[in-house]
Amino acid sequence: MTNAKYNAGARTLHWLIAILIIANIAGGLLHEPLEKVVSLMPAHKAIGMTILxxxxxxxxxxxxxxxxxxxxTMTPLEVLAAKLVHVVLYLFMLAMPVTGWIMASAGKYPLSWFGLFDMPKLPVAKDSVLAGIGHEMHEVGGYLLIALVLGHVLAALRHHFLVRDDILRRML
Ligand code: HEM
Ligand code: HEM
Structure with missing residues (x-):
């Protein structure tokens, strides 16, 4: 057992970004089924750029x-697995917004931050190879991220309820 906690900045940013990412996964998956009811994409893009x-x-x-x-009590393999998943999560926290930004830059809509100001677009031409790669990677990346986050959350819950150590508490 250890009493050390993650520092306040790390904890605040972890949970803020976690909430925004979960909202964006939901928004990304629901925007098509709900398109007749509500347009989720403007908020999805603004939240995504905020995550970046x-x-x-x-x-x-x-x-x-x-x-x-x-x-x-943790084996070296468990420590390695935890660190690996964290590094890959950090990569996705950058790669998902960047691929979305590339894709959306090729689109016709301005990139508005909740109607308050316009965010810059990258120089990506409509129907270009880069726009296509951005789209593909964003889509595949979305599903990989869901799997990663699920693994991460299940690991945290396992530590708390089964192993009963302080791993979850030190991020709270
Ligand atoms: C961490 C941030 C983000 C996450 C987790 C995320 C996740 C997702 C997911 C899961 C989808 C659905 C994939 C599919 O089925 O096609 C999606 C679609 C989309 N995302 Fe994101 N996204 C993020 C950031 C962004 C950003 C920053 C932009 C643009 C500025 C963006 C633009 C789009 C667009 C335009 C689609 C629709 C693609 C389509 O339906 O063809 N995303 N996103
Ligand atoms: C989309 C959601 C999430 C992302 C992207 C994410 C990402 C991360 C990252 C990158 C770290 C490593 C922190 C560091 O050492 O720099 C971390 C740690 C941690 N996360 Fe998450 N997280 C998410 C959601 C959650 C949720 C929902 C839980 C709880 C159920 C959770 C529990 C933890 C815990 C307990 C740690 C500390 C692990 C340790 O000390 O090894 N996370 N998270």
């Missing part, structure tokens, strides 16, 4: 501190 900025802040902040040590 917050993730860059989070990664910058991450370089300034060391995570609390893992309890000795």
């Amino acid at each position: 900025v917050l993730s860059l802040v989070r990664l910058g902040w991450r370089l300034t501190w060391t995570a609390p040590a893992y309890p000795a």
Whole structure:
């Protein structure tokens, strides 16, 4: 057992970004089935760009501190698996917004941040190879991210309810 917690900045950014990502996974999956009822895409894009900025802040902040040590009860393989999943989650926190940004830059709509101001578009031509790659990677990436987040959440719940260590508490 260890009493060390993640610092307040790390915890705040973790949960803020987690909520926004879960909202964007839901929005991405529901925008088509709900398109007759509500247009989810403008909010999806604005939330996604917010995730990009917050993730860059989070990664910058991450370089300034060391995570609390893992309890000795965890095997080296478990520690390695946890760290690997975290690195890949960080990659997806950047790759999903960037591929979405590439795809949306090729579209005809402006990229508005909740109607308050327009965000810049990348120089991506409509129907270009880059726009197509962005679209494909965003779609496949969305499903991979769902699997990753599920694994991550199940691991956290396993630690809390089955192994009964402090892993979840130190992120709360
Ligand atoms: C972490 C951030 C993001 C996540 C987790 C996410 C997730 C998703 C998911 C799961 C889909 C549905 C995939 C499909 O079935 O086609 C989707 C679609 C889409 N996303 Fe994102 N997204 C994010 C950021 C963005 C950003 C920043 C933009 C644009 C600025 C964007 C633009 C789009 C567009 C235009 C679609 C619709 C694609 C289509 O229906 O053809 N996304 N997103
Ligand atoms: C979309 C959602 C999420 C993403 C992208 C995400 C991402 C991350 C990342 C990158 C880390 C590593 C932190 C670091 O050391 O720098 C982390 C840690 C952690 N996350 Fe998440 N997370 C998400 C949702 C959740 C949820 C829903 C839970 C709880 C059920 C959770 C529980 C934890 C815990 C307990 C840790 C600390 C793990 C450890 O010390 O090894 N996360 N998360």
